[in-house]
């Protein structure tokens with residue numbers, strides 16, 4: 480099927496002739512014998528194009544064209560007009576007709592014009608979807624990472640951002656949770672409104688309530704005038720509740736009401752205010768554990784956890800270290816007006832070999848420092864924080880040379896890797912598991928299997 484065309488003509492013989500011709504060319508058709516029928520059919524059915532007579536008894540073609548364009552501005556409408564009334568055709572073009580054909584119709588012209596109009600429509604659609612894709616890619620453009628975990632995360636952000644769902648972002652400190660909250664907001668329908676951020680850990684219990692919900696004048700010492708809270712400031716936009724796991728229990732009930740009912744009350748006021756906000760929260764805590772030990776309300780946890788996004792630690796996506804490093808090098812070199820080209824291979828080895836317990840934030844800080852210290856064209860290991868260099872030296876010292884390992888059974892190599900990693904972490908299994916990119920349970924199983932320790 481080439482496309483679905485609505486034919487509008489009050490001359491029934493002409494209408495049925497056009498229907499036969501178009502069907503013969505592979506089009507699907509619907510018919511209307513006056514302008515008002517055409518408008519109501521176009522309201523209910525999606526067409527790829529419309530072929531419309533101008534002179535009709537009730538609502539004429541020009542009027543119908545204007546109404547249909549209001550319903551679907553992109554639809555190509557081809558006007559059919561008598562040779563004697565070309566001015567009408569010009570008028571139709573002014574109102575957005577795609578083209579006009581004079582009657583009696585020349586079928587070759589009709590065929591070509593129809594095909595061209597449909598191609599035009601397909602191109603506009605493609606253009607629109609490209610624009611939409613570009614816009615959503617743009618809002619993710621400062622989120623660097625091409626590891627499978629980051630690719631999945633970005634896809635998930637694109638999928639859930641346009642919804643109104645509450646999102647809970649989970650991940651270690653410095654993994655980019657705030658960056659993700661920003662991407663969620665800027666890929667959403669609310670992007671033109673504000674994204675208001677609240678760091679729930681930074682405020683005392685008393686201050687947090689007034690910060691979130693606002694206060695009335697005189698409601699507490701120091702409240703000299705009435706003030707809107709962050710929820711009200713975020714009205715129509717989004718609110719990002721960072722470190723949600725730190726909200727004290729007494730505040731959690733009020734927060735639950737705000738999230739569940741979108742209702743808030745200023746401190747010192749009985750008036751219930753309604754807010755329209757998208758909620759994004761983040762934590763580096765294991766909230767389920769907090770639920771179990773009674774420090775976090777279960778109902779609030781489930782309200783927040785409508786969609787959750789787990790952000791991998793940098794250790795879990797080591798392959799992203801070189802591009803992140805390059806990205807931060809460019810950013811900070813530009814900021815410091817330096818023309819540093821790259822890292823020396825040893826410096827890059829240091830970067831990729833380090834554990835980055837502080838995740839992307841630690842990496843960015845290390846590179847910013849190196850940029851400031853660097854006087855040449857390349858950042859060397861000397862400009863990197865001493866911990867990285869120490870780490871590399873320890874590794875080199877402790878390591879059994881690769882040549883010695885060649886030819887050993889894989890199990891032996893694995894055992895050696897575990898022993899060396901445990902030495903490096905002073906026997907700390909959680910840290911060793913992280914470095915080895917396995918879970919603590921898997922590490923324990925392997926320790927038992929190889930009778931290590």
Ligand SMILES: Nc1ncnc2c1ncn2[C@@H]1O[C@H](COP(=O)(O)OP(=O)(O)OP(=O)(O)O)[C@@H](O)[C@H]1O
Pocket residue numbers: 621622623624650651652653654655656657658659721763839840843
């Ligand atoms: N994928 C990434 N691409 C580029 N920059 C990143 C990425 N992830 C994190 N960053 C940068 O690292 C720094 C820390 O990120 P962010 O503040 O979002 O982390 P966080 O998880 O919210 O940390 P915390 O839990 O401590 O609040 C920021 O400067 C951020 O721009």
